[in-house]
Amino acid sequence: MNIFSELKKSLIVALWFVFLTFPIMVIRVNTIEKIIEWRWRNMLIIAIGSFLVSLLWRYLLTRKQTQTDSQLEKRPLSQLIFEEPKVYKPILVLIGLFVVIFPFIFSSYQINIMTTALMYVMLGLGLNIVVGLAGLLDLGYVAFYAVGAYTYALINHHFGLGFWTILPVGALLAAFFGILLGFPVLRLRGDYLAIVTLGFGEIIRLILENWNEFSFGPSGIAHISRPGFMGINLNLNESIIYLYYLMIFFCLITIFVINRLQNSRIGRAWIALREDEVACQAMGIDKTKTKLTAFALGATWAGMVGVIFAAKTTFVNPASFTFLESAMILSIVVLGGMGSIVGVFIAAMILILTPEYLRAFSNYRMLLFGAVMVLMMVFRPQGIVPNVRRFYRFRRVTSNPGNLYDKSS
Amino acid sequence: MLELKNVETYYGNIKALKGISLFVGDGEIITLIGANGAGKSTTLMTICGITPARIGDILFEKKSIRSLEPNRIVSLGISQVPEGRRIFPLLTVAENLDMGAFLRNDRAEIQKDLDYVFTLFPILKKRIHQQGGTLSGGEQQMLAISRALMSKPRLLLLDEPSLGLAPLAVQQIFQMIQKINSENKTTILLVEQNAFMALKVAHRGYVMENGTITLEGPAVDLLKDERIKRAYLGL
Numbered sequence: 169m170n171i172f173s174e175l176k177k178s179l180i181v182a183l184w185f186v187f188l189t190f191p192i193m194v195i196r197v198n199t200i201e202k203i204i205e206w207r208w209r210n211m212l213i214i215a216i217g218s219f220l221v222s223l224l225w226r227y228l229l230t231r232k233q234t235q236t237d238s239q240l241e242k243r244p245l246s247q248l249i250f251e252e253p254k255v256y257k258p259i260l261v262l263i264g265l266f267v268v269i270f271p272f273i274f275s276s277y278q279i280n281i282m283t284t285a286l287m288y289v290m291l292g293l294g295l296n297i298v299v300g301l302a303g304l305l306d307l308g309y310v311a312f313y314a315v316g317a318y319t320y321a322l323i324n325h326h327f328g329l330g331f332w333t334i335l336p337v338g339a340l341l342a343a344f345f346g347i348l349l350g351f352p353v354l355r356l357r358g359d360y361l362a363i364v365t366l367g368f369g370e371i372i373r374l375i376l377e378n379w380n381e382f383s384f385g386p387s388g389i390a391h392i393s394r395p396g397f398m399g400i401n402l403n404l405n406e407s408i409i410y411l412y413y414l415m416i417f418f419c420l421i422t423i424f425v426i427n428r429l430q431n432s433r434i435g436r437a438w439i440a441l442r443e444d445e446v447a448c449q450a451m452g453i454d455k456t457k458t459k460l461t462a463f464a465l466g467a468t469w470a471g472m473v474g475v476i477f478a479a480k481t482t483f484v485n486p487a488s489f490t491f492l493e494s495a496m497i498l499s500i501v502v503l504g505g506m507g508s509i510v511g512v513f514i515a516a517m518i519l520i521l522t523p524e525y526l527r528a529f530s531n532y533r534m535l536l537f538g539a540v541m542v543l544m545m546v547f548r549p550q551g552i553v554p555n556v557r558r559f560y561r562f563r564r565v566t567s568n569p570g571n572l573y574d575k576s577s
Numbered sequence: 578m579l580e581l582k583n584v585e586t587y588y589g590n591i592k593a594l595k596g597i598s599l600f601v602g603d604g605e606i607i608t609l610i611g612a613n614g615a616g617k618s619t620t621l622m623t624i625c626g627i628t629p630a631r632i633g634d635i636l637f638e639k640k641s642i643r644s645l646e647p648n649r650i651v652s653l654g655i656s657q658v659p660e661g662r663r664i665f666p667l668l669t670v671a672e673n674l675d676m677g678a679f680l681r682n683d684r685a686e687i688q689k690d691l692d693y694v695f696t697l698f699p700i701l702k703k704r705i706h707q708q709g710g711t712l713s714g715g716e717q718q719m720l721a722i723s724r725a726l727m728s729k730p731r732l733l734l735l736d737e738p739s740l741g742l743a744p745l746a747v748q749q750i751f752q753m754i755q756k757i758n759s760e761n762k763t764t765i766l767l768v769e770q771n772a773f774m775a776l777k778v779a780h781r782g783y784v785m786e787n788g789t790i791t792l793e794g795p796a797v798d799l800l801k802d803e804r805i806k807r808a809y810l811g812l
């Protein structure tokens with residue numbers, strides 16, 4: 169590469185930044201003494217800083233370029249790990265062990281945070297069905313989460329029914345809302361779908377905020393019961409641990425279901441639909457129904473997590489269901505690698521746990537968040553762990569390559 | 578088997594089919610030839626219900642299918658190999674074929690049809706776990722035809738299967754089309770720009786221009802027709 173042209177470009181970038189930030193970084197009007205301060209030192213810092221950052225940026229970009237040229241054939245690390253039982257089995261055992269003993273070595277504060285992170289794992293996996301597999305950009309996912317949470321909160325408040333009774337109700341109701349929204353909306357494509365779902369999310373939140381008689385408005389609903397454990401009354405600490413294990417259990421179920429879905433005919437139909445709608449129609453795949461299934465399934469998951477959320481915090485109000493929440497869940501899916509279960513897991517951990525442990529930076533949270541997303545999209549658009557889809561292989565295939573189905577299954 | 582009666586199809590306000598009538602008998606190979614933009618693909622899409630007809634009627638085995646959803650039409654026994662193949666590039670050959678059998682659940686029967694398409698195109702069996710996008714053009718066309726056959730159609734609609742293929746591959750595809758027709762009694766409606774090849778394998782043909790049918794008759798007669806010779810055969 170040409171060093172001089174790179175330097176020149178970086179210099180231009182630096183000058184441009186100096187120009188852009190001049191009014192805010194250099195000039196300061198002191199209204200008390202009625203003088204203007206000129207802070208030239210700031211200008212120098214910005215010039216040098218942006219020059220260096222720009223150089224680094226260019227360097228990384230060119231390196232990425234040459235890398236993709238030379239390493240095109242190389243399989244991703246994640247794939248190598250997953251395909252080698254000798255490697256992934258010990259890792260799985262270690263993770264499993266850690267997960268089981270976690271509550272005994274950490275404080276209830278830590279357990280609580282971990283439970284929250286696991287909830288986001290589940291939300292991410294749910295949204296992953298809609299966005300990652302079916303390719304439908306849903307920006308109002310939090311609405312279904314809210315439906316689940318308020319279902320439990322309201323029924324518990326009015327009728328005193330318990331967690332386990334309401335869990336399926338919340339899930340079904342969310343699915344129902346998913347279908348209700350999906351029907352008119354799924355005919356739309358890409359960006360239109362995103363906008364309509366975004367609107368839907370806001371509508372649900374606004375209804376919850378303003379319909380006082382129904383949802384108790386912004387003040388929300390308090391004193392929601394925690395989940396019971398076979399009729400035994402748990403104290404706060406026990407119930408935190410119980411919820412943690414419950415979340416582990418739900419996550420495992422989710423992973424199991426999604427894994428099955430991914431390798432089922434409907435899962436492949438989602439991928440096919442994402443690739444070519446017309447070809448799918450020619451194959452007799454019902455476009456609307458298939459998309460609706462993904463949408464409703466995703467919503468079901470959000471509804472379930474909603475119920476768990478209400479039970480965990482024992483308090484719900486509309487502030488928990490803003491667009492930011494949808495954006496967070498979507499970021500988990502995108503950051504993790506669309507369609508990838510492990511990726512969603514890691515991304516949820518990073519996005520939920522780091523802000524908790526880096527409270528010192530809480531003012532810059534959104535800034536860091538945005539920067540990380542931009543960097544990700546530029547340098548690793550396929551996500552942390554790109555989705556390694558297990559191909560449609562059946563056990564007998566080696567002996568008879570023409571066999572689509574294993575006769576024993 | 579299939580009858581189109583004065584069918585008109587629109588894209589928005591643009592009339593793409595201006596009253597098409599054609600008839601496909603049981604077990605026939607019928608070809609629909611015409612220049613680019615004549616409306617051949619639209620005709621097939623209209624039969625499949627993907628771009629529904631606004632006016633006219635479409636009868637399949639004497640029953641109207643005009644207002645049915647595409648998936649219903651496929652389940653009745655009509656299957657299309659769309660123009661440009663349109664296989665699913667990220668799915669493997671096996672998965673592509675399974676998508677063709679989307680509406681079926683009879684595993685034993687599906688397996689039988691799978692074995693059948695592998696006898697037609699043995700190369701696909703070798704490529705079974707390869708992603709569709711990595712196949713060559715000819716192989717992709719074979720996959721597209723096989724995928725359509727996996728729904729066990731009684732009427733197969735083929736849209737320009739020779740498009741972009743090497744002459745040898747074209748030969749092979751046309752041979753297989755004849756074979757599918759004679760072995761299975763699968764009725765075939767073949768859209769082609771390669772009029773010569775199409776008329777060679779077809780029993781009867783229709784010529785389309787600007788959204789209307791201008792000429793029809795037995796393939797042997799059309800091959801001798803002066804107008805066709807000039808316009809489509811380059812003689």
Ligand SMILES: Nc1ncnc2c1ncn2[C@@H]1O[C@H](COP(=O)(O)OP(=O)(O)O)[C@@H](O)[C@H]1O
Pocket residue numbers: 588591593611612613614615616617618619620
């Ligand atoms: N999706 C579409 N939207 C609008 N116009 C279309 C569309 N597809 C085809 N057309 C128009 O319809 C006419 C017939 O096209 P088509 O059926 O593809 O022709 P052929 O297959 O004979 O080449 C053309 O004028 C084409 O421009």
Ligand SMILES: [Mg+2]
Pocket residue numbers: 614617618619660
């Ligand atoms: Mg065409």
